[in-house]
Every structure is written in C-alpha cells, then in structure tokens.
Amino acid sequence: MDPRASRRVGVLSQHLLAGSAEPAGEVELQPLAGRASSSQGASTSYATATGRPSSYARVHGEVSRAPARWRRIDTVAKEQLREVKYEKAIGEGIAKVTINRPEKRNAFTPRTVMEMSWCFADAREDPAVGVIILTGEGPLAFCSGGDQSVRGAGGYVGSDGIPRLNVLDLQIQIRRMPKPVVAQVAGYAVGGGHILHMMCDLTIAADNAVFGQTGPKVGSFDAGYGSTQMARLIGQKKAREMWFLARMYDAQQALGMGLVNTVVPLAELEAETLAWCREMLRNSPTALRVLKSALNAAEDGQAGIQQLGGDATLLFYQSEEGNEGRQAYLEKRPPDFSRFKRLP
Numbered sequence: 001m002d003p004r005a006s007r008r009v010g011v012l013s014q015h016l017l018a019g020s021a022e023p024a025g026e027v028e029l030q031p032l033a034g035r036a037s038s039s040q041g042a043s044t045s046y047a048t049a050t051g052r053p054s055s056y057a058r059v060h061g062e063v064s065r066a067p068a069r070w071r072r073i074d075t076v077a078k079e080q081l082r083e084v085k086y087e088k089a090i091g092e093g094i095a096k097v098t099i100n101r102p103e104k105r106n107a108f109t110p111r112t113v114m115e116m117s118w119c120f121a122d123a124r125e126d127p128a129v130g131v132i133i134l135t136g137e138g139p140l141a142f143c144s145g146g147d148q149s150v151r152g153a154g155g156y157v158g159s160d161g162i163p164r165l166n167v168l169d170l171q172i173q174i175r176r177m178p179k180p181v182v183a184q185v186a187g188y189a190v191g192g193g194h195i196l197h198m199m200c201d202l203t204i205a206a207d208n209a210v211f212g213q214t215g216p217k218v219g220s221f222d223a224g225y226g227s228t229q230m231a232r233l234i235g236q237k238k239a240r241e242m243w244f245l246a247r248m249y250d251a252q253q254a255l256g257m258g259l260v261n262t263v264v265p266l267a268e269l270e271a272e273t274l275a276w277c278r279e280m281l282r283n284s285p286t287a288l289r290v291l292k293s294a295l296n297a298a299e300d301g302q303a304g305i306q307q308l309g310g311d312a313t314l315l316f317y318q319s320e321e322g323n324e325g326r327q328a329y330l331e332k333r334p335p336d337f338s339r340f341k342r343l344p
C-alpha cells in the first residue's frame with residue numbers, strides 16, 4: 001500500500017478505537033452488522049462501513065418503531081367524514097388518511113376523493129404535521145380504484161348527480177404537497193388505487209400487497225401521471241407491459257421493478273411505515289420540501305419549476321436581503337443591497 005494511504009488507514013483506525021473506548025450509557029444501539037439495509041424486511045436507518053455505529057448513529061440512535069397514539073378527527077372543512085378516516089399521531093408530526101370502504105376493497109367515489117382532499121389540505125395547513133401516510137382500511141386492500149358501481153358516462157357520479165374524475169386533482173394535490181406523503185399498502189393497490197400509491201413519495205408494502213392496472217380490462221385508462229409517472233418509476237417497457245396486459249404483480253415483483261421502497265411482513269407494516277416517517281421527521285423540513293420540489297421540477301415542466309421557484313421565494317422572504325427590499329419600500333427609501341455579498 002502507498003505509504004500515505006497506509007498512514008490515513010492508521011489515523012482512521014485510531015478514530016475507530018477511540019470510538020470503541022466511549023463510556024457505556026450513551027444511546028443504546030441495536031447491532032447494525034448483519035441487519036437488512038433498506039430494501040427488504042425491517043430496515044435500520046444506519047448502514048456502516050465499519051460494523052460499528054457511525055458518529056451520526058451514536059448521537060441519534062435507532063428510530064422508534066413503537067405504535068403511534070392516534071387521535072381521530074371526524075370533521076374536516078366543516079364536513080363529517082364518512083368514507084375516509086383521518087388521524088393525527090399524538091406528540092409527533094404524522095397525519096394518516098385512510099380510505100374507509102373495506103367492503104368495496106376501498107374503491108373510491110367522488111365523495112371519498114373529496115374527503116381525502118380535505119384531509120390533505122388540513123395536513124398541509126397544520127404546521128405540526130411533517131409527513132402524511134395514505135392507506136386503506138383493513139389488510140385486503142389499499143385501494144381498488146374508482147368505484148365501478150357509480151361510474152357513469154363522463155365520470156364517477158356522486159349524490160349531486162354530476163360525473164367527475166376528481167381523483168386527478170387529488171393526484172396533483174399529493175404531488176405538490178410540500179411534505180412527504182407515504183403510501184402504506186396492504187393487499188390490492190389496483191387501477192386508480194395503484195396510481196395513488198405511485199403519486200406518493202414513498203411506498204411501504206406489506207408482503208400480501210398486489211399491484212396492477214386494470215383499466216384496459218374495465219374500459220378505463222389514465223393517460224396522465226398514471227402512465228407517465230409509471231414509466232419514470234419502472235421504465236418504458238415495464239410500464240407498457242403493466243398497462244397493455246393489465247396483469248397483477250406481487251410485492252416482491254413490485255420491489256424488483258422499483259415500484260415500492262420496501263416490503264415487510266403484514267404484521268409489521270404500520271411499525272415500518274412509522275419508522276420511515278419518524279426518520280424523515282428527524283431531518284430538515286426545508287431540505288425535504290425543496291428536494292421534493294426539485295425532483296418534481298425535473299419532470300413537471302413549468303408547473304414543476306413554479307413549485308421549486310415558490311420554495312426559493314419562501315426562503316428568500318426569510319432572508320435579510322429579501323426583507324431589506326420590503327422594509328425600504330415601507331420606509332419610502334431606496335433599498336441598500338450593498339451589504340449582501342455576491343458569492344461566487
């Protein structure tokens with residue numbers, strides 16, 4: 001080995017030895033070596049090159065997998081929720097939206113979609129909420145898409161008799177939500193339900209999850225995000241297979257295709273989802289917000305740039321430089337921007 005490289009390895013070993021001499025009684029960590037890293041089974045948040053917890057892991061410890069204590073909210077936007085369950089975790093920034101029509105495999109009506117939309121709007125407005133879970137009631141389905149029994153000519157028909165495809169607005173609402181949205185999927189995620197999970201930022205799947213597009217079998221298709229977002233997630237060939245053949249795929253196949261982030265046993269689904277949410281909640285909310293905007297902007301054209309641009313303005317409004325302009329206007333004087341450096 002080159003002598004300089006050998007010296008560096010020596011220094012590194014000293015650091016590691018120093019770490020091992022640390023007193024007991026610090027954050028207790030589960031052993032990391034030998035645990036699954038992220039794509040299968042219960043995951044740890046810390047991979048390590050040395051087999052020992054890193055300095056970050058020593059400070060933060062493992063993320064809690066304890067059950068959340070949920071507070072149920074029955075009325076949102078002055079409307080009683082009938083087809084959706086809405087909850088917030090007590091003492092932590094997690095909101096949960098559950099499609100609550102298990103007898104129909106959580107198929108959605110225009111009313112279900114409206115209720116989901118009200119809940120997402122509430123979660124967006126609530127500064128205590130940092131991450132939102134979207135799920136379906138029961139172990140059999142996340143969502144089976146549009147309720148075919150209320151499908152009329154021109155869309156899905158609610159009690160007002162008007163045909164709607166309002167799930168398309170919900171897709172955009174999830175896409176533009178400045179907080180991460182996590183799909184927690186047990187059972188079927190098919191048709192429009194499959195598209196909803198694809199619109200979420202992350203998907204945690206139970207080992208009984210089944211994914212697929214049924215549209216071509218029942219005379220429907222989504223030529224918007226449902227096709228284009230899918231192609232970006234899994235590639236053109238696979239997306240064409242998924243839509244043209246309308247087959248079903250199990251959780252492991254979905255993992256292999258890049259449709260989901262991880263697969264866990266059904267019994268661990270909520271614990272795993274909560275752990276991922278808590279791990280994100282440890283991180284900078286602004287970093288997550290801007291990253292989501294940036295990832296969207298790369299694909300959403302002008303609308304994406306508008307979202308990212310809005311985040312830039314939000315940050316600029318919080319700066320001294322931005323405030324100098326406003327203050328000068330209010331004080332009826334020319335702004336003095338000279339003290340703000342033009343960094344390279």
Ligand SMILES: CC(C)(COP(=O)(O)OP(=O)(O)OC[C@H]1O[C@@H](n2cnc3c(N)ncnc32)[C@H](O)[C@@H]1OP(=O)(O)O)[C@@H](O)C(=O)NCCC(=O)NCCSC(=O)CCC(=O)c1ccccc1C(=O)O
Binds near residue numbers: 144149156191215221
């Ligand atoms: C999901 C199944 C594979 C589950 O099968 P299984 O476990 O055997 O249960 P079942 O016995 O079939 O179902 C129990 C019960 O639920 C009823 N049901 C299930 N899904 C639906 C549904 N989508 N609509 C209405 N009813 C449903 C089922 O009939 C049973 O009731 P009984 O009274 O007991 O008979 C399987 O159920 C299944 O294949 N379901 C249909 C899946 C489907 O085709 N969904 C619609 C796809 S099309 C779509 O979602 C378009 C949505 C949309 O609005 C849209 C439009 C345009 C652009 C974009 C979109 C968009 O969504 O993005």
